[in-house]
Amino acid sequence: MTAATLLPDPRLEGTLSVLAPDGSLLRPDLVPDDETLLSLYTGMRRARVFDDRAMVLQRQGKLGVYPCFGGMEATQVGAATALEHGDWVLPTYRGTALAMVRGMSLAHILLAWRGHPAGYQVDPELHILPFYIPIANQIPHTAGIALAEKRRGTGRVAMAFIGDGGTSEGDFHVGVNFAGAFGAPAIFVIENNGWAISTPTSVQTAAKNLASRAEGYGMPGVRVDGNDVLAMYHVTREAAERARRGEGPTLIEAITYRILPHTSSDDPGRYREETEAQAWKSGRDPGKRLRAYLESRGMWSEAQEQQVMQAMEAEIKAAMLLADQAPEILPEALLEHIYAEPLPEMLEQLEEIRALGALE
Amino acid sequence: MTATTERQAGQKSKTMTMVAAVNDALRIALERDDKVMLFGEDVGMGGVFRASDNLQTLYGEERVFNTPLSEAGIMGLAVGLGIAGEKPIAELQFAGFIYPALEQINAQMGRYRQRTQGNFPLSIVVRAPYGGGIHSPEMHADSPEGLVAAVPGVKIVIPSTPYDAKGLLLAAVDDPDPVFFFESIKLYRSVKGEVPEGHYTVPLGKARIAREGSDCTVLCYGGMVEVCLEAAAAAEGAGLSVEVVDLRSLVPLDLETIAASVQKTGRVVIVHEATRRMGFGAELSAIIAERYIEYLHAPIVRVTGWDAPYPPFTAAEHMYRPDAARVASGIRKVVEY
Numbered sequence: 110m111t112a113a114t115l116l117p118d119p120r121l122e123g124t125l126s127v128l129a130p131d132g133s134l135l136r137p138d139l140v141p142d143d144e145t146l147l148s149l150y151t152g153m154r155r156a157r158v159f160d161d162r163a164m165v166l167q168r169q170g171k172l173g174v175y176p177c178f179g180g181m182e183a184t185q186v187g188a189a190t191a192l193e194h195g196d197w198v199l200p201t202y203r204g205t206a207l208a209m210v211r212g213m214s215l216a217h218i219l220l221a222w223r224g225h226p227a228g229y230q231v232d233p234e235l236h237i238l239p240f241y242i243p244i245a246n247q248i249p250h251t252a253g254i255a256l257a258e259k260r261r262g263t264g265r266v267a268m269a270f271i272g273d274g275g276t277s278e279g280d281f282h283v284g285v286n287f288a289g290a291f292g293a294p295a296i297f298v299i300e301n302n303g304w305a306i307s308t309p310t311s312v313q314t315a316a317k318n319l320a321s322r323a324e325g326y327g328m329p330g331v332r333v334d335g336n337d338v339l340a341m342y343h344v345t346r347e348a349a350e351r352a353r354r355g356e357g358p359t360l361i362e363a364i365t366y367r368i369l370p371h372t373s374s375d376d377p378g379r380y381r382e383e384t385e386a387q388a389w390k391s392g393r394d395p396g397k398r399l400r401a402y403l404e405s406r407g408m409w410s411e412a413q414e415q416q417v418m419q420a421m422e423a424e425i426k427a428a429m430l431l432a433d434q435a436p437e438i439l440p441e442a443l444l445e446h447i448y449a450e451p452l453p454e455m456l457e458q459l460e461e462i463r464a465l466g467a468l469e
Numbered sequence: 470m471t472a473t474t475e476r477q478a479g480q481k482s483k484t485m486t487m488v489a490a491v492n493d494a495l496r497i498a499l500e501r502d503d504k505v506m507l508f509g510e511d512v513g514m515g516g517v518f519r520a521s522d523n524l525q526t527l528y529g530e531e532r533v534f535n536t537p538l539s540e541a542g543i544m545g546l547a548v549g550l551g552i553a554g555e556k557p558i559a560e561l562q563f564a565g566f567i568y569p570a571l572e573q574i575n576a577q578m579g580r581y582r583q584r585t586q587g588n589f590p591l592s593i594v595v596r597a598p599y600g601g602g603i604h605s606p607e608m609h610a611d612s613p614e615g616l617v618a619a620v621p622g623v624k625i626v627i628p629s630t631p632y633d634a635k636g637l638l639l640a641a642v643d644d645p646d647p648v649f650f651f652e653s654i655k656l657y658r659s660v661k662g663e664v665p666e667g668h669y670t671v672p673l674g675k676a677r678i679a680r681e682g683s684d685c686t687v688l689c690y691g692g693m694v695e696v697c698l699e700a701a702a703a704a705e706g707a708g709l710s711v712e713v714v715d716l717r718s719l720v721p722l723d724l725e726t727i728a729a730s731v732q733k734t735g736r737v738v739i740v741h742e743a744t745r746r747m748g749f750g751a752e753l754s755a756i757i758a759e760r761y762i763e764y765l766h767a768p769i770v771r772v773t774g775w776d777a778p779y780p781p782f783t784a785a786e787h788m789y790r791p792d793a794a795r796v797a798s799g800i801r802k803v804v805e806y
Contacts, residue, residue: 197553230586238552239584243576249542250577253549253557260506260531260555267549279569283542290537446587447622449645452721 115392127339132401152186156206158421167373180368183395187341197267199247211237215428248284255293266352268296274305289326294352302367307380320362335363336395480665488657490631494638509560544573551591564599565611579622593647602655607781612743625719629694631662636671653692674721682712685736690716700796735766738799745773767806772799
């Protein structure tokens with residue numbers, strides 16, 4: 110399917126777009142500067158290359174279960190790029206692109222998805238928190254972090270991601286309501302990709318518009334085309350500026366599509382026809398969209414494309430080498446960092462583990 | 470072995486109730502560290518038990534405040550503030566309201582230090598009035614310490630005297646890990662004691678010998694300590710010397726004090742308000758059986774709430790919550806074996 114024959118998707122009704130799916134410009138007033146445009150594009154390309162490669166590495170047994178995000182990179186790269194250094198990001202498990210933009214090293218990300226303790230040692234300076242596996246738990250945390258920053262008057266904001274399925278959890282309601290009640294500088298991005306594993310959004314809720322829930326929390330709700338990185342960048346930046354001005358939180362619903370399985374362990378063939386996914390994949394790809402626009406302005410060439418791709422491949426290779434050099438995991442890892450100091454019973458259990466090791 | 474005391478010589482003291490001692494500790498914690506924040510349902514006006522009385526007036530709405538009505542939110546807010554480096558003291562209005570918050574406690578509060586390999590430790594205190602004995606409505610008299618004790622990464626402290634309440638609470642505030650601080654509702658105003666003015670701490674993980682004895686050991690904490698002391702005094706009349714060990718903290722647990730007492734008496738009664746099945750007494754029984762069984766002259770006896778909810782019909786609560794007569798019966802059982 111080409112962009113020209115692309116049918117309108119009702120899910121996108123009422124969303125902000127800056128670029129049409131074919132890359133033609135709809136909102137000239139919302140185009141960022143050239144440097145930002147290029148960083149958004151390379152951010153998306155790098156993220157997509159990593160995601161493709163991570164799926165291959167998983168099949169080769171070099172990563173554990175991997176939650177892929179390919180096709181949704183605009184939502185994450187646009188939102189993360191819109192923030193400043195020092196702002197906080199609370200990702201879901203599908204937030205690898207957020208982590209990349211925030212500067213988490215690829216070796217670190219690989220180790221995290223390999224299940225190595227070193228991958229969990231998030232650098233506190235980056236203000237990107239670990240990938241949240243439990244659904245929606247990060248939402249009340251975002252209210253707390255944002256409240257702390259408000260109290261200190263730092264001008265920093267806290268941004269959480271959540272899926273459409275996650276909005277059914279109590280913690281979503283609780284956390285967004287807390288942030289609203291406190292007027293905390295928070296941004297909540299619903300990455301609405303249409304699916305919670307096998308459950309479509311239409312089964313998840315009778316609501317057609319998740320952003321409209323914002324009214325119930327006393328904050329603005331914004332719907333945006335999540336595959337349009339420029340739109341995503343714009344609405345997040347506006348939300349961040351609002352928060353910094355002391356005007357409180359914003360709820361953003363980014364409409365995107367999970368063209369891939371839920372994770373490397375999932376088989377969507379068991380629960381959906383791939384026609385819709387194919388339409389999004391071929392007709393609404395976020396990278397192709399921005400590339401078409403950049404090319405129309407003479408800002409991007411095939412040579413530059415190849416350069417980014419090759420650099421990224423090399424970077425992943427180097428990161429894999431680094432990840433492979435991570436230290437062997439010792440039994441101590443199981444009982445370390447539970448408390449500041451291990452309890453006496455835990456030290457005894459450590460001896461027990463070591464004794465078992467000695468028997469082998 | 471004598472009762473632990475960390476009180477400094479020359480420190481002036483006042484007679485006060487346990488809830489006043491808690492209030493005093495909270496005031497000192499707010500005074501000492503600007504990072505300390507106090508919040509929960511109705512905390513701003515002093516809380517339903519008046520534990521935070523006057524503190525919003527003294528320290529302002531930014532640091533002492535009401536939250537929306539959600540225990541999961543209060544726990545999640547505390548985690549978020551802790552991530553950002555603040556020192557939250559969160560109140561669950563009643564420990565029986567903890568259930569919607571268990572995911573934040575188990576999946577987040579207890580795991581954050583490990584999940585970030587020590588880079589985001591959470592120094593949080595969660596205060597929760599617990600237990601029965603005052604004819605409170607359904608869900609207002611629960612003792613969920615055993616549920617929380619099953620969560621790695623959090624500590625549990627339960628004071629039984631005004632002195633300990635203040636000293637342990639101030640130690641909990643200084644502690645680098647999340648600490649659950651369960652306060653017996655029954656004891657809030659029914660006990661008074663000497664409490665030093667100013668700051669002092671009682672270390673976590675140190676039990677207190679509330680009464681020395683040689684014939685049998687009674688392990689207890691919080692609201693059950695006075696009940697056990699009453700039973701021990703009655704037993705003395707029957708010629709029995711009962712040692713009452715006030716555990717003060719369940720996590721970390723003072724194994725040394727437990728060991729010394731069990732080795733001395735060889736007979737153990739464990740008392741708590743929570744259900745017998747998977748109550749903290751189950752853990753204590755297992756620990757004693759695993760480590761000190763050769764010292765035991767009789768099977769361990771547990772005097773606890775029954776394996777049923779704390780009764781919603783509170784006119785029956787005196788038959789659920791252990792009293793001195795039931796503890797005395799447990800003591801006789803273990804001594805006469």
